[in-house]
Structures are given as C-alpha cells and as structure tokens.
Amino acid sequence: MTGRQPKRTRNRSATEIRILDAARSILAESGAAGFGINAVARSAGVDKQLIYRYYGGLDGLLEALGRHLAVWWQDRMMQDAPDRTPESYAELMEGLALRLLRILRTEPLALQSTLWELTDTSGLARTVSQARGQALGAWMASVRGSLQPPPGIDAPAVNALIVASVSYLVLASRTSDNVIGLPTADPATWDRIERTLVRVVRDAYRSA
Amino acid sequence: MTGRQPKRTRNRSATEIRILDAARSILAESGAAGFGINAVARSAGVDKQLIYRYYGGLDGLLEALGRHLAVWWQDRMMQDAPDRTPESYAELMEGLALRLLRILRTEPLALQSTLWELTDTSGLARTVSQARGQALGAWMASVRGSLQPPPGIDAPAVNALIVASVSYLVLASRTSDNVIGLPTADPATWDRIERTLVRVVRDAYRSA
DNA sequence: ATTACGTATCACCGGCCGGTGACGTGTCAA
DNA sequence: TTGACACGTCACCGGCCGGTGATACGTAAT
Numbered sequence: 001m002t003g004r005q006p007k008r009t010r011n012r013s014a015t016e017i018r019i020l021d022a023a024r025s026i027l028a029e030s031g032a033a034g035f036g037i038n039a040v041a042r043s044a045g046v047d048k049q050l051i052y053r054y055y056g057g058l059d060g061l062l063e064a065l066g067r068h069l070a071v072w073w074q075d076r077m078m079q080d081a082p083d084r085t086p087e088s089y090a091e092l093m094e095g096l097a098l099r100l101l102r103i104l105r106t107e108p109l110a111l112q113s114t115l116w117e118l119t120d121t122s123g124l125a126r127t128v129s130q131a132r133g134q135a136l137g138a139w140m141a142s143v144r145g146s147l148q149p150p151p152g153i154d155a156p157a158v159n160a161l162i163v164a165s166v167s168y169l170v171l172a173s174r175t176s177d178n179v180i181g182l183p184t185a186d187p188a189t190w191d192r193i194e195r196t197l198v199r200v201v202r203d204a205y206r207s208a
Numbered sequence: 209m210t211g212r213q214p215k216r217t218r219n220r221s222a223t224e225i226r227i228l229d230a231a232r233s234i235l236a237e238s239g240a241a242g243f244g245i246n247a248v249a250r251s252a253g254v255d256k257q258l259i260y261r262y263y264g265g266l267d268g269l270l271e272a273l274g275r276h277l278a279v280w281w282q283d284r285m286m287q288d289a290p291d292r293t294p295e296s297y298a299e300l301m302e303g304l305a306l307r308l309l310r311i312l313r314t315e316p317l318a319l320q321s322t323l324w325e326l327t328d329t330s331g332l333a334r335t336v337s338q339a340r341g342q343a344l345g346a347w348m349a350s351v352r353g354s355l356q357p358p359p360g361i362d363a364p365a366v367n368a369l370i371v372a373s374v375s376y377l378v379l380a381s382r383t384s385d386n387v388i389g390l391p392t393a394d395p396a397t398w399d400r401i402e403r404t405l406v407r408v409v410r411d412a413y414r415s416a
Numbered sequence: 417a418t419t420a421c422g423t424a425t426c427a428c429c430g431g432c433c434g435g436t437g438a439c440g441t442g443t444c445a446a
Numbered sequence: 447t448t449g450a451c452a453c454g455t456c457a458c459c460g461g462c463c464g465g466t467g468a469t470a471c472g473t474a475a476t
Contacts (some may be wrong), residue, residue: 164372169372181345
C-alpha cells in the first residue's frame with residue numbers, strides 16, 4: 001500500500017535506447033504523420049521530458065534517428081544476398097534495383113523513411129532522409145569493382161530513373177491497389193515489374 | 209458609426225466557389241499537411257460553419273475538390289501541346305512522359321495532388337488522387353489512335369515504370385536538391401532527364 | 417548522516433485542430 | 447406587416463500538440 005511503484009529503472013543509457021527504439025517503431029508503423037514528442041514518449045513508456053534532456057528535443061532525436069537509420073540501411077542492403085558478382089554494369093544495376101524493390105516492399109521502416117524524404121519541408125528530417133542515398137552509394141561502390149557503364153550513356157540519369165521508378169511504385173502501392181494501371185495487390189504484378197525492370201535496364205545499357 | 213459592416217455578400221453559390229478555390233490554392237501552396245477546415249475557412253474569408261453546411265464537412269469538400277481536380281488534370285493534359293500525332297507506340301509514351309514531367313514541374317497543384325496520393329491512408333483523399341490517373345488514361349486514349357505496342361513487351365508495366373520515375377523525381381526535387389545523385393537544382397539536369405527518358409522509352413519499345 | 421547530483425515524474429501552459437449549437441440579419445412570400 | 451427561411455457569424459467544446467517549471471526519489475561522495 002505504501003510506495004507507489006519503484007519509479008523506473010533509473011538507467012540513462014537504457015532509457016535512451018528505449019526512446020530511440022520507440023521512435024524507430026513509430027516511424028515504421030505510423031510514418032511521419034504520427035511522429036512526435038508525445039507519441040514517442042508514450043510508446044517508450046517514458047516521460048517526454050527525458051527526450052528533451054537526453055536528445056535536446058525533436059531535432060536532436062531526429063538526428064540520432066537519422067544516424068541510426070543510416071547504419072540500418074547499410075546493413076539491410078548488404079545482408080541476405082551476396083549474389084554473384086555482376087559481369088556487366090547492367091547486371092550491377094539490375095541487382096541494385098531488385099534489392100531495393102524487395103527491401104522497400106518488406107521493410108516498413110525503409111518505405112516510411114523514403115516517404116518522409118518527399119514530405120519533409122522543414123528539413124527537420126534531413127538526416128533521416130540522407131540515410132538511404134548513402135546506403136545505395138555504398139553498395140554500388142562495394143559491388144562495382146572495375147565495371148564501367150557503356151560509353152555514350154548517361155549512367156547517373158538512367159540509374160536515377162530506375163531507382164525512382166522502384167521507389168514510386170512501392171510507395172504508391174501502400175495506399176492504393178491500382179498504381180498507374182497496375183494491380184499492385186496481385187503478387188504476380190510484382191513479378192511483372194521485376195521482369196520489366198531487368199529488361200529495361202538491359203536495354204538501356206546495351207551498347208549498340 | 210451605426211451598422212457594423214454589411215455582413216457579407218449573401219450569395220451561396222459565390223461562397224461555395226470561394227471555398228472551393230481556397231481549398232484548391234491551399235492544396236497547391238501548402239500541400240496536404242496544411243489542409244484543414246480551419247485553414248480553408250480562413251483563406252476563403254468565410255466562417256467554417258459554411259463548409260459544413262454547403263459541403264458536409266471535410267469529406268464532402270474533398271470529394272468536390274476531387275471532381276474539380278479531375279477536370280483540371282484533363283484540361284492541363286490536353287492544352288498547350290497538340291504535338292504532332294505520334295508514329296509509334298514509343299513516341300506516344302515519350303509524349304506522355306515529357307508532358308507529365310513538365311506539368312509536374314510547373315504546376316504546384318499537380319505535384320501536391322500526386323504527393324497526396326502517397327500519404328493519404330484514411331482514403332479521405334481518394335477522389336482527389338484518382339484524378340491524375342483518369343487524366344493520363346484519357347490522354348492516352350485520345351492520342352493513341354490505332355497504335356499498338358510491339359508484341360512480347362509488357363507495355364502496362366513499362367509505362368508504369370516510366371510514369372513512376374517521372375513522378376518520383378519531381379516529387380523528390382521539391383524537398384531536396386540532390387535526388388539519387390542528380391543535382392535537381394540545375395536546369396541542365398532536367399534536360400538530361402528528358403533525353404534519358406526518351407532514350408529509355410525507345411530502347412524499351414524497340415522490337416528486335 | 418548529510419549533502420549533492422542525476423534520474424524520472426507530474427502538472428501546467430498556450431495554441432491549433434475538427435466539430436457544433438445558438439445567434440443575428442438580409443430577402444422574399446403570404 | 448409579418449412571418450419564415452436561408453445566409454452568415456460568433457462562441458464554445460474536448461482533444462491533441464510541443465514545450466517548460468517544479469517536484470520526488472535513488473545513489474554515491476563527503
């Protein structure tokens with residue numbers, strides 16, 4: 001009857017992790033819309049005052065989350081598919097496109113952080129957004145070896161088109177089951193998309 | 209000193225237009241984030257109660273806005289470029305891609321309504337979102353004539369990739385000046401993108 | 417045992433949101 | 447002239463937001 005309850009664990013670094021984890025899962029589950037001091041504090045089971053003390057408010061928390069996501073993207077890109085080293089620049093890009101597609105489709109965190117990049121005007125989520133770009137670049141560098149794109153082709157532009165199309169299709173499929181005429185609820189559609197991606201990349205990088 | 213001021217125009221249909229125009233310009237200028245009953249009422253210089261009376265609240269207003277945007281997209285797609293009728297299916301898609309790219313880049317309303325499609329989960333903005341898809345389809349139908357895609361090519365998938373890439377690049381350029389490695393602040397970058405788009409479409413639809 | 421400090425909690429603020437009920441006041445028909 | 451009614455306005459509600467000051471409590475050095 002006496003003591004209320006033992007007040008909490010009283011462990012700063014553990015609390016900091018609780019907060020960061022809560023931030024991460026809120027972003028993954030609710031997206032940028034549901035993200036805020038109150039929501040993070042509630043989800044972490046912690047008073048929001050601690051977010052101000054340990055992270056310096058929303059800005060600091062987002063910076064920390066950005067750093068966290070940067071390594072998360074790196075890990076996620078590298079893992080689970082040491083597919084054979086590509087024999088051409090086109091194959092390299094095929095690998096990147098398919099890998100990105102699968103990550104975006106299976107990892108809510110990946111999807112939401114990509115989406116946030118499009119909506120954040122305040123620049124508050126800048127560090128969060130940059131994470132993906134860095135990871136893509138790092139993967140390219142690590143797998144590329146000495147492969148060069150065929151001459152006379154604007155490789156950065158082609159690659160941007162590919163990555164952009166993958167990103168948009170997955171983002172749009174989240175809220176609609178018919179994206180630009182494709183029934184994205186049907187798994188077979190994604191097979192078509194993958195085959196078409198491969199085909200388009202090969203055609204774009206064929207030298208002739 | 210006596211009469212306050214004449215209370216307002218006392219003209220329902222004019223007020224309805226004021227409200228709808230305010231909604232449209234708020235969407236164009238502030239996007240989905242800034243959109244709400246209070247903001248629309250303020251911008252229209254009208255009490256929000258009227259939005260409930262005339263449109264039945266946010267839902268009704270959004271439906272009306274959706275219908276409005278549907279015809280707006282149609283007009284915007286058709287106007288300002290009766291470019292020569294295409295001689296191949298590839299040319300047809302080139303035209304669509306370039307037209308969409310330019311509309312998205314120059315019309316904030318087009319960009320924001322496309323963006324809303326990605327963020328709206330409540331389905332509240334469904335009618336707003338569908339407007340674009342309908343307009344693209346209608347334009348295709350009107351220009352297509354008897355052109356057919358080459359056999360053995362998944363034309364819907366290719367077209368979706370193209371439209372998706374254009375959409376993503378423009379959306380992302382709104383909040384960042386470096387999108388997937390491309391400096392989108394530099395006008396020359398958009399020339400590269402256009403050239404690359406044309407090239408990719410042609411390669412994708414070459415029959416051989 | 418007392419002090420000092422870091423950890424955690426609570427209570428409160430102003431502001432904006434969507435939504436609603438009650439209140440004028442022009443207009444036009446009975 | 448006297449209604450009835452539609453158009454417009456005002457005031458208010460509960461709820462959530464980001465942010466801050468004061469307070470309780472465990473712990474470790476003095």
